[in-house]
Every structure is written in structure tokens, then in C-alpha cells.
Amino acid sequence: MSSEETVKVRLDKWLWAARFFKTRALAATAIETGKVEVNGERAKRAKQLQVGDSLRIRLGPYQHIVTVRGLSENRGPAPVAAKLYEETEEGRKAREAMQLQMKIARAVPGYDR
Numbered sequence: 001m002s003s004e005e006t007v008k009v010r011l012d013k014w015l016w017a018a019r020f021f022k023t024r025a026l027a028a029t030a031i032e033t034g035k036v037e038v039n040g041e042r043a044k045r046a047k048q049l050q051v052g053d054s055l056r057i058r059l060g061p062y063q064h065i066v067t068v069r070g071l072s073e074n075r076g077p078a079p080v081a082a083k084l085y086e087e088t089e090e091g092r093k094a095r096e097a098m099q100l101q102m103k104i105a106r107a108v109p110g111y112d113r
Contacts, residue, residue, distance in 0.1 A: 008048035009071040011038065017072040019081040020057055020064070030057070055085070061098055065091030 009017075015027040015036065030036050031045045037056040038047055049055075049068055057064040066085040075081070 007071055008050050009073055010045065011036065011043055011047040011049055012045035013073045014049050014068070014071065014084070015057070017075050017081065018084040019075070019078060020059065030059075035059075054088075056091075061102065062095050063091065063098075064095065 011031060012024050012027045015021050015030070016024045021027040021030065027036075028045045031043060034042055035058040036043065038049065039054050040056075049071065051068055051071060053068045055064075055066050055068065057066070065088045067088065068084070069086050070084040072081075072084055
């Protein structure tokens with residue numbers, strides 16, 4: 001077991017560092033309202049994440065299903081944040097399908113009235 005495998009980071013800090021939320025307070029609120037699951041279960045914001053954990057994150061109508069690939073407590077540039085996780089094929093397809101549904105709904109006459 002390498003030292004990298006034993007390192008853990010709080011869920012709320014990781015979500016903020018990975019740029020899913022603009023502030024830790026927003027990340028904490030999402031966690032407390034059940035919009036974030038870790039390994040298929042609701043979690044508290046102090047939950048310790050480790051590499052390999054699976055997350056389901058609901059942001060508005062979209063759902064992200066990602067696997068933790070790196071840990072960080074510090075928010076950095078977007079390219080660095082993107083390396084902290086890998087989106088699953090299932091999550092990407094579901095998100096793209098929702099984007100298409102939203103685009104079609106906006107194209108319907110009278111939708112914005």
C-alpha cells in the first residue's frame with residue numbers, strides 16, 4: 001500500500017477543489033440535501049474520500065457520475081481540477097441525453113411563456 005492510497009480528503013473540500021461548486025458552503029448544502037452520494041450512499045460533508053471512490057453529483061437537472069482519481073484540498077485551475085476525477089461512460093451519456101432534452105424543450109414554441 002503506497003502513501004498516496006492512504007491519503008484522504010473531506011468530501012466538501014474535494015467537491016470545491018474539483019470545481020463542482022463555487023464555494024465549500026454550496027458543496028456542504030448539496031451534500032446535506034442529498035444531492036451527493038459516495039459509493040451509492042448518502043454521505044456527510046466530513047466523509048473522507050479516497051482515490052477510487054465513486055460519486056453521484058446532481059447539479060440542477062444534470063447528474064454527474066465520477067470516479068475519484070486524485071485528491072486535493074486546494075482549488076486550482078480548471079485543467080488541474082479536471083484531473084481529480086474521471087466521468088463514467090454511463091454518467092456522460094445520461095448528461096448528454098438531458099442536454100438534448102433541454103435543447104428540444106427550449107425549441108418548442110411557447111415554452112418560455
